[in-house]
Amino acid sequence: MLEWKQEIAKRLSAANLRPEREAEIIEELSIHLQDRYDQLLSDGATHQEASRQVLAELDSTDLQAEMRDAENTVRQNLLPAGAAPTGRWLSDFLPDVRYAGRGLRKSPGFTAVAALTLALGIGANTAVFTIINTLLLNPLPVEKISELAAINTTQAKLTTQSGELQLVSFLNLKDFTERTHSFSSLTAHSNPMTITMTDTTEPHRIFLEVVTANYFDTLGIHPFMGRFFLPSEDTTPGAAPVVVLGYAAWQGRFDGAPDILGRTIKLNNTPFTIIGVGPKGFKGIYAIFGPDVWVPSMMSGQIFPAQQANALSDRAIPLFTGIGRLLPGVALAQARAELDIVAAALQKE
Amino acid sequence: MAPTVENEWKKGSAELLILSLLENQPRHGYDIAGLIETRSKGALHFHVASLYPLLYRLEKRGWTQGRWVEKPNQRRRRYYRLTTEGQRVLGLQRRKWLEFAGAVSRVAGVQNA
Numbered sequence: 001m002l003e004w005k006q007e008i009a010k011r012l013s014a015a016n017l018r019p020e021r022e023a024e025i026i027e028e029l030s031i032h033l034q035d036r037y038d039q040l041l042s043d044g045a046t047h048q049e050a051s052r053q054v055l056a057e058l059d060s061t062d063l064q065a066e067m068r069d070a071e072n073t074v075r076q077n078l079l080p081a082g083a084a085p086t087g088r089w090l091s092d093f094l095p096d097v098r099y100a101g102r103g104l105r106k107s108p109g110f111t112a113v114a115a116l117t118l119a120l121g122i123g124a125n126t127a128v129f130t131i132i133n134t135l136l137l138n139p140l141p142v143e144k145i146s147e148l149a150a151i152n153t154t155q156a157k158l159t160t161q162s163g164e165l166q167l168v169s170f171l172n173l174k175d176f177t178e179r180t181h182s183f184s185s186l187t188a189h190s191n192p193m194t195i196t197m198t199d200t201t202e203p204h205r206i207f208l209e210v211v212t213a214n215y216f217d218t219l220g221i222h223p224f225m226g227r228f229f230l231p232s233e234d235t236t237p238g239a240a241p242v243v244v245l246g247y248a249a250w251q252g253r254f255d256g257a258p259d260i261l262g263r264t265i266k267l268n269n270t271p272f273t274i275i276g277v278g279p280k281g282f283k284g285i286y287a288i289f290g291p292d293v294w295v296p297s298m299m300s301g302q303i304f305p306a307q308q309a310n311a312l313s314d315r316a317i318p319l320f321t322g323i324g325r326l327l328p329g330v331a332l333a334q335a336r337a338e339l340d341i342v343a344a345a346l347q348k349e
Numbered sequence: 350m351a352p353t354v355e356n357e358w359k360k361g362s363a364e365l366l367i368l369s370l371l372e373n374q375p376r377h378g379y380d381i382a383g384l385i386e387t388r389s390k391g392a393l394h395f396h397v398a399s400l401y402p403l404l405y406r407l408e409k410r411g412w413t414q415g416r417w418v419e420k421p422n423q424r425r426r427r428y429y430r431l432t433t434e435g436q437r438v439l440g441l442q443r444r445k446w447l448e449f450a451g452a453v454s455r456v457a458g459v460q461n462a
Contacts, residue, residue: 025401025405028378028401028427029397029401031379031424031425031426032378032379032382032397032400032401033397034424035379035424036379036397057396057397057398058396058397058398059398060396060399061396061398061399061402062398063398063402066398066399066402067401067402067405069402069406070401070402070403070405070406070409071405071409073405073406073409073410167433191436191437191440192440192441192444193440194440194443194444205447207440207444318433
């Protein structure tokens with residue numbers, strides 16, 4: 001093992017890593033090399049052949065440059081205000097969200113934060129710069145975007161990831177809805193998830209989001225065709241198997257069929273009736289990535305995998321992000337303070 | 350070493366491969382490298398010098414979290430797990446991959462076997 005450590009140390013000598021970080025990397029890589037060496041021996045290689053092969057693999061890439069680049073990842077991905085976007089949307093966007101989440105972390109314990117604003121003015125800072133640019137380049141067809149805020153939680157822990165944004169359980173979001181007064185409307189949506197859709201021909205893998213009935217109303221968007229969900233369709237689990245198609249899915253998967261409304265498709269083998277088509281250009285709140293279809297939250301049991309089937313009744317299964325529309329005159333900081341109070345109360349209950 | 354088409358494709362899909370392997374359970378680097386090789390039936394190899402910088406990048410971005418684990422009669426190892434943020438990224442990257450592969454197939458006239 002010592003031999004491997006020396007070989008790795010030689011190759012990292014000019015990488016200018018912090019000594020303790022360099023030592024950790026050397027230890028991890030040396031274990032890998034020893035595993036590989038042992039494997040080659042068990043496959044029949046001689047000691048000399050195995051050593052030569054392991055060192056060749058260690059030199060297959062410029063380790064020093066790669067490590068230096070990797071260790072600088074966060075700094076390189078955070079754009080200063082006013083800098084030009086790199087065009088690497090995903091790699092720019094998500095670290096910034098994480099950075100924003102860290103900045104919002106407050107007291108230990110369970111806290112709720114109005115974390116990711118879709119606003120162009122609220123909470124603007126360096127961390128959301130690339131978000132803003134993305135949305136400017138891909139404007140969402142929603143009303144008064146500056147009033148919208150996303151609601152995630154943070155779970156304070158003694159780790160480097162303690163500020164990361166977490167999804168929220170359905171029940172916690174329900175309590176946030178009932179106990180806060182900062183929002184005119186508060187909705188919840190899951191992340192896009194892959195499911196199997198079967199129409200009249202064959203199965204396809206598509207992306208779906210589970211949302212509360214007021215999702216589209218909260219965003220202030222209107223259907224291209226048909227309608228969105230009614231409150232009555234989101235009150236009883238499993239009672240209303242209805243689905244809204246995204247405009248692109250309607251065009252791409254159903255050839256823009258004008259008689260699409262009322263058709264039945266199967267989602268994970270459950271028949272759903274198509275009641276509407278979303279507006280052109282709307283791909284969910286992430287602007288670029290989004291689902292092909294939306295279903296009401298009360299159909300979660302038919303959509304989520306078995307281990308998450310109780311997502312509507314179990315606070316330990318966080319699968320949703322909240323989206324709130326701030327009341328006129330309510331600042332994001334006020335809403336965050338109110339959410340913190342509710343979250344603290346929930347923690348004690 | 351001149352870049353090849355295969356290398357460029359591998360580079361483009363590397364994050365997705367690793368995040369996918371961490372979806373259901375934490376894994377250490379050697380395990381990840383072995384699974385990529387066996388599940389791709391030998392078509393894809395990630396050697397130590399390319400794998401670990403990638404693992405560290407994913408961790409720096411907050412998509413994975415690593416921690417040292419000691420088990421009886423085994424070498425101390427660093428296991429990586431997917432964070433909530435990583436799960437979200439995995440979903441997004443899967444979608445983009447499907448879209449990309451589908452687009453290339455449509456243009457190139459390639460169909461699934």
